[in-house]
Amino acid sequence: KNQVEQSPQSLIILEGKNCTLQCNYTVSPFSNLRWYKQDTGRGPVSLTIMTFSENTKSNGRYTATLDADTKQSSLHITASQLSDSASYICVVSAPITSGTYKYIFGTGTRLKVLA
Amino acid sequence: DAGVIQSPRHEVTEMGQEVTLRCKPISGHDYLFWYRQTMMRGLELLIYFNNNVPIDDSGMPEDRFSAKMPNASFSTLKIQPSEPRDSAVYFCASSRTGYTGELFFGEGSRLTVL
Numbered sequence: 001k002n003q004v005e006q007s008p009q010s011l012i013i014l015e016g017k018n019c020t021l022q023c024n025y026t027v028s029p030f031s032n033l034r035w036y037k038q039d040t041g042r043g044p045v046s047l048t049i050m051t052f053s054e055n056t057k058s059n060g061r062y063t064a065t066l067d068a069d070t071k072q073s074s075l076h077i078t079a080s081q082l083s084d085s086a087s088y089i090c091v092v093s094a095p096i097t098s099g100t101y102k103y104i105f106g107t108g109t110r111l112k113v114l115a
Numbered sequence: 116d117a118g119v120i121q122s123p124r125h126e127v128t129e130m131g132q133e134v135t136l137r138c139k140p141i142s143g144h145d146y147l148f149w150y151r152q153t154m155m156r157g158l159e160l161l162i163y164f165n166n167n168v169p170i171d172d173s174g175m176p177e178d179r180f181s182a183k184m185p186n187a188s189f190s191t192l193k194i195q196p197s198e199p200r201d202s203a204v205y206f207c208a209s210s211r212t213g214y215t216g217e218l219f220f221g222e223g224s225r226l227t228v229l
């Protein structure tokens with residue numbers, strides 16, 4: 001069964017600290033993996049996309065990694081800011097037929113950054 | 116571009132009433148998705164359209180739910196009759212290239228059924 005699991009479920013850190021969020025998936029075959037950030041009361045917004053051949057990708061203070069062999073991805077946030085407080089959702093896309101794909105969503109990690 | 120526009124942002128209704136949620140996708144996007152988000156189950160795909168045609172509605176909970184896309188710039192999700200367990204945030208998203216492309220989400224419609 002195609003699944004995406006995220007850990008931890010929630011996380012509290014102090015402003016300025018680093019943190020790493022984890023995403024493990026059992027989706028096969030695999031097309032790409034995206035990390036989305038969802039602020040409270042808003043819709044999710046894409047942070048990064050990782051394809052099979054990519055290991056690391058950065059977007060400002062956000063760095064995503066992908067290990068396609070172990071089917072694991074991580075999102076590392078450097079020097080956290082209060083505005084990083086949000087839910088982070090890992091989304092894996094999988095081809096199901098020729099030209100048709102399916103998105104599998106993780107349940108997200110809730111991050112709270114304290115001053 | 117204004118992004119994906121949803122209305123209403125908040126809806127409170129009584130059990131048994133009809134609810135209609137609306138969505139305007141980003142111009143030029145040929146895929147439109149309806150999702151439901153709850154604390155317990157996260158984001159769940161309800162239905163998606165390609166070029167205004169419903170492709171996969173297997174996520175629609177039951178016959179009380181229906182969705183239409185009469186043209187490329189408008190879609191509705193209707194619940195009739197509504198039940199308390201339908202309370203959730205409903206998101207509309209659009210994409211230019213389908214599943215391999217980035218999903219652009221609206222701000223969501225928070226539905227509360229009393």
